[in-house]
Amino acid sequence: MDEKVNCTKCKCGKEDKFLKKLFTIYKPNKDNLIQMLNEIQEHYGYVPMYVQQELSEFLKIPMAEIYGVVTFYSRFSLEPQGKYKISVCLGTACFVKGSQKILDRLSERLKIEPGETTEDVLFTIDQTRCVGACGLAPVFTVNGEVYGKATVQDLDKVLDKLLEQEG
Amino acid sequence: MKTLEEIHKIRENKKKELDLRVNTNADTREKHILVCQGTGCTSSKSPDILKNFKKILKEKNIENVRVIKTGCFGLCAKGPIVIIRPEDTFYAMVTPNDCEEIIQTHIVEGKIVERLLCKDIDGSKAKSLDELSFYKKQKRIALKNCGVIDPENIDEYIAFDGYKALETVLKEMTPDDIIDILSKSGLRGRGGAGFPTYKKWEFTKAAEEKQKYVVCNADEGDPGAFMDRSILEGDPHSILEAMSIAAFCIGANKGFIYVRAEYPIAVKRLQIAIDQAREYGILGKNIFNLGFDFDIEIRLGAGAFVCGEETALLESIEGKRGQPRLKPPYPAVSGLWGKPTLINNVETYANIAQIILKGPEWYSSIGTENSKGTKVFALGGNVNNIGLVEVPMGTTLREIVFDIGGGIPNGREFKAAQTGGPSGGCIPKEHLDTPIDYESLKEIGSMMGSGGLIVMDDTKCMVSLAKFYLDFTVSESCGKCTPCRIGTKRMHEILEKICDGKGSESDIYKLEKLSKNIIKSSVCGLGQTAPNPVISTMKYFADEYREHVIDKTCKTNECKALAKIEVIPEKCKGCGICQKNCPVDAIEGEGRDIRRINQEKCIKCTTCISKCPFKAIK
Incomplete structure (x- = not known):
C-alpha cells in the first residue's frame, strides 16, 4: 500500500508516477476509459477520487460520467480494499455445493457484510460469480489463491491463521 | 514475417514431431508429458507439477522426454491431470510430490503408476483417456486441440492444420462461398439464442460501409459456465483464425475480443497468441502476401453480466456503461461506433475453421435436424x-x-x-x-x-434455487428499463418472503403475473429471460411452492426459517458427536441420552446432520 497515497492532489506533494505513465501509454480518447480504469483498479486496489478527477481532465469526460462507469462495473471499487480480499464463489456450481454457508460464516466472523471492508482495512469480503474452478466447488479465494472443496472448518482455519499472522 | 512456404514447412515438420500426441502407435522414441494448465488444475498446483517434472528430468539427465503445458482435458473433478503420450496413460489427482515416482516408474522403468490411475464410475481403473466412460460419448470439435497442443506455441497449432482454413479461404474462396458453406453446415450461434450464423455474416457483409468490425464475445458471465474460457485457454489461435475468416467474409479489417478480466490465464494466452500471429504475419498487413489486412485487439470486461448481451458489449468496448441499445438497428447495420459489426461467441468461432476444412456436409451430418454439430x-x-x-x-x-x-x-x-x-x-x-x-x-x-x-x-430446494437466480439478476440488471430493474427486484422480494415462511397463495399468482409482464416488456435478453428460472420451477415443482406457502415447510431444510431439524429417537445412539459439533450449543442431553435439539437456539446450519454417523438427525 506504500506509494498509493502519493499523488499530485493530496498534501504529500509527491508525484504520482503511475498515473503519469498511464497518461503517456494511452491516448486521450474516450474509448480508453474502461481499459484505463482496469489498470488503475489493479494498481491502487481501488479508484481514488483524485484519479477520477485527473482522468476527467485527461479524457475530457465529465466526472459524473466516469463515476457512472466506475459504479456500473463490479470490478471497480471506490473504497480501498482490505489487505486480504476473501472472495467466496457464488456461481451455481459452488452454490449448490453449499458456498452460501461459507459466506455466511465469513460475515459472521468478520462482522461485516459481503462487499464491505473491516475497519482496520485487513479484510474485504467479496462474493464473486464463477471463478471457473467448478471442479473444486465450493471454492473461496484469498487474494487470488484458490481454496477448493472448502468447508466452514477450512475457512475457520484460514482465518485463524491470517489473524494470528497479523497479531 | 513468414511466407506461406515457411508456414507449410513448419506444419510438415511439426506434424511428424507431434504425431505422438494423437497416435498411440506413433513411430518415435520420444515421450511427451502433458500437464493441464487450465484454471481448474492451476488452482490445484499444476504449475508446480510442470516445474517439478522439468527439474527432475534435468537432474536425472533424461533425454527424449518433453514436458508440455496444455489446455483443459475436461475432467476437472479429477485434476490435476497428467497424460503421457504416445501411450496415452491418464494420471489423475497428481500432486507435485508424485512427479518423482512418475518419472522413475513410468519413464525410467516403463511401468504404470497404478495408484495414480483414474478410477472410473464402475470402480475399474482406466489406463488411458479413451477407456474412461467420461470420454466415450463425447465428440470433440470445438475442443479438438484443448489438451493436445501447447496453447502458447503457434507452431503446434499450425501442425494440427492451424491457419490452413484461412489460407484456403484467402486463396480460393469468395465471401459468398463462405456464407454458402456456413449456410449448408447449419451452424447456429453458441452464445445462447441459436441464431443461424450464416445470416449474421450475410447481413453484415451486405451492409454498405467502408469501415466494419468483427467482435468475439468472450464475456462468459453465466455462473457455473466455463466453456469459452477453456477454449481461450486451450486453443486461442482457433479464435483468431475464425475471426480472420469472418473479417475477410464481411470486409472488415479490425477485430476486438471482449473478454472477462476475471479470466487472467485466458487473457494472457490470447495476448501471446495475438503477438505470435503478428510476428508470423498472420495478423497485420497483407496477410500471406494475399492482399488482406486484419488485426485484433483485446478489450477487458470489468465484471458486468449484462455485457454478454451484444449491444451492451459494444457500449462497453466504447468505454461506456454496458447498457443495451434498442434493436433494431441490429449490430450488423449499426454496431461499434455506428459501423456494421459482426459479433459471434467464442464457441461459434471455434467451429468455423473445421467446417471450412472438412466441409459443410461433414458438419451437418452431426446433430439433429435443426441443430447441427x-x-x-x-x-x-x-x-x-x-x-x-x-x-x-x-x-x-x-x-x-x-x-x-x-x-x-x-x-x-x-x-x-x-x-x-x-x-x-x-x-x-x-x-x-x-x-x-x-x-x-x-x-x-x-x-x-x-x-x-x-x-x-434431492437435497436442493427449488424455491431457494429460483431465489438464488433472481438475486443474481437483481444485482446484474443494468437499470436501463423499468420492468427488469424493478420487476426482478419485486420477484426477488416475493421469493424471499416465501422462503421466510411468510408467503401466501396470492404470492404465487403475483409471481406468475409479474413474470409475464417482465418477459413482454424488457428491453434486452437479460430481462426477457430473467423470470425463466421461476417459471420453470413453478411449473415442475409446484408442490414445493405450495408446501412453502401453505404448509410452511421446506423438505430439504434449505430455507432456514422453515426448516426444523430433529433427532429421530429410534436411530439416535447417544454418541454426542452432534453436540460436540454444534456451533451454538443447541443440542441438549448428557452421556448416552437420546439428544434433543433446542429449536430456539438452533440456527439450522445442518452441521449435525452431516456429522451424525447414524443418520439419526433430519
Whole structure:
C-alpha cells in the first residue's frame, strides 16, 4: 500500500508516477476509459477520487460520467480494499455445493457484510460469480489463491491463521 | 514475417514431431508429458507439477522426454491431470510430490503408476483417456486441440492444420462461398439464442460501409459456465483464425475480443497468441502476401453480466456503461461506433475453421435436424464427473448426467438439471430423455444458453434455487428499463418472503403475473429471460411452492426459517458427536441420552446432520 497515497492532489506533494505513465501509454480518447480504469483498479486496489478527477481532465469526460462507469462495473471499487480480499464463489456450481454457508460464516466472523471492508482495512469480503474452478466447488479465494472443496472448518482455519499472522 | 512456404514447412515438420500426441502407435522414441494448465488444475498446483517434472528430468539427465503445458482435458473433478503420450496413460489427482515416482516408474522403468490411475464410475481403473466412460460419448470439435497442443506455441497449432482454413479461404474462396458453406453446415450461434450464423455474416457483409468490425464475445458471465474460457485457454489461435475468416467474409479489417478480466490465464494466452500471429504475419498487413489486412485487439470486461448481451458489449468496448441499445438497428447495420459489426461467441468461432476444412456436409451430418454439430457443456453441481463435455446435438440429458457425468454422488437422487444459467430453466426427472437441442430445450421451458449444466440432487430446494437466480439478476440488471430493474427486484422480494415462511397463495399468482409482464416488456435478453428460472420451477415443482406457502415447510431444510431439524429417537445412539459439533450449543442431553435439539437456539446450519454417523438427525 506504500506509494498509493502519493499523488499530485493530496498534501504529500509527491508525484504520482503511475498515473503519469498511464497518461503517456494511452491516448486521450474516450474509448480508453474502461481499459484505463482496469489498470488503475489493479494498481491502487481501488479508484481514488483524485484519479477520477485527473482522468476527467485527461479524457475530457465529465466526472459524473466516469463515476457512472466506475459504479456500473463490479470490478471497480471506490473504497480501498482490505489487505486480504476473501472472495467466496457464488456461481451455481459452488452454490449448490453449499458456498452460501461459507459466506455466511465469513460475515459472521468478520462482522461485516459481503462487499464491505473491516475497519482496520485487513479484510474485504467479496462474493464473486464463477471463478471457473467448478471442479473444486465450493471454492473461496484469498487474494487470488484458490481454496477448493472448502468447508466452514477450512475457512475457520484460514482465518485463524491470517489473524494470528497479523497479531 | 513468414511466407506461406515457411508456414507449410513448419506444419510438415511439426506434424511428424507431434504425431505422438494423437497416435498411440506413433513411430518415435520420444515421450511427451502433458500437464493441464487450465484454471481448474492451476488452482490445484499444476504449475508446480510442470516445474517439478522439468527439474527432475534435468537432474536425472533424461533425454527424449518433453514436458508440455496444455489446455483443459475436461475432467476437472479429477485434476490435476497428467497424460503421457504416445501411450496415452491418464494420471489423475497428481500432486507435485508424485512427479518423482512418475518419472522413475513410468519413464525410467516403463511401468504404470497404478495408484495414480483414474478410477472410473464402475470402480475399474482406466489406463488411458479413451477407456474412461467420461470420454466415450463425447465428440470433440470445438475442443479438438484443448489438451493436445501447447496453447502458447503457434507452431503446434499450425501442425494440427492451424491457419490452413484461412489460407484456403484467402486463396480460393469468395465471401459468398463462405456464407454458402456456413449456410449448408447449419451452424447456429453458441452464445445462447441459436441464431443461424450464416445470416449474421450475410447481413453484415451486405451492409454498405467502408469501415466494419468483427467482435468475439468472450464475456462468459453465466455462473457455473466455463466453456469459452477453456477454449481461450486451450486453443486461442482457433479464435483468431475464425475471426480472420469472418473479417475477410464481411470486409472488415479490425477485430476486438471482449473478454472477462476475471479470466487472467485466458487473457494472457490470447495476448501471446495475438503477438505470435503478428510476428508470423498472420495478423497485420497483407496477410500471406494475399492482399488482406486484419488485426485484433483485446478489450477487458470489468465484471458486468449484462455485457454478454451484444449491444451492451459494444457500449462497453466504447468505454461506456454496458447498457443495451434498442434493436433494431441490429449490430450488423449499426454496431461499434455506428459501423456494421459482426459479433459471434467464442464457441461459434471455434467451429468455423473445421467446417471450412472438412466441409459443410461433414458438419451437418452431426446433430439433429435443426441443430447441427456439437455443443460444449460445463457440467457441474451434484454430479460425479464435473468437467467440460462436448457432445453431438441430440444427446439426451440422461446420457450426459449418467453415462458421461457418472451419476449423482453419495447415493442421492437426481432432482433437476439447470441449463442456460439465469436465463434458463430447470429440467426435472421426467424430461431426462429429452434430446438436447435448441428447440426441444425451449419446449420444456429451458434454453440452451451458453452451456452451463448444473445438476441438482434431492437435497436442493427449488424455491431457494429460483431465489438464488433472481438475486443474481437483481444485482446484474443494468437499470436501463423499468420492468427488469424493478420487476426482478419485486420477484426477488416475493421469493424471499416465501422462503421466510411468510408467503401466501396470492404470492404465487403475483409471481406468475409479474413474470409475464417482465418477459413482454424488457428491453434486452437479460430481462426477457430473467423470470425463466421461476417459471420453470413453478411449473415442475409446484408442490414445493405450495408446501412453502401453505404448509410452511421446506423438505430439504434449505430455507432456514422453515426448516426444523430433529433427532429421530429410534436411530439416535447417544454418541454426542452432534453436540460436540454444534456451533451454538443447541443440542441438549448428557452421556448416552437420546439428544434433543433446542429449536430456539438452533440456527439450522445442518452441521449435525452431516456429522451424525447414524443418520439419526433430519
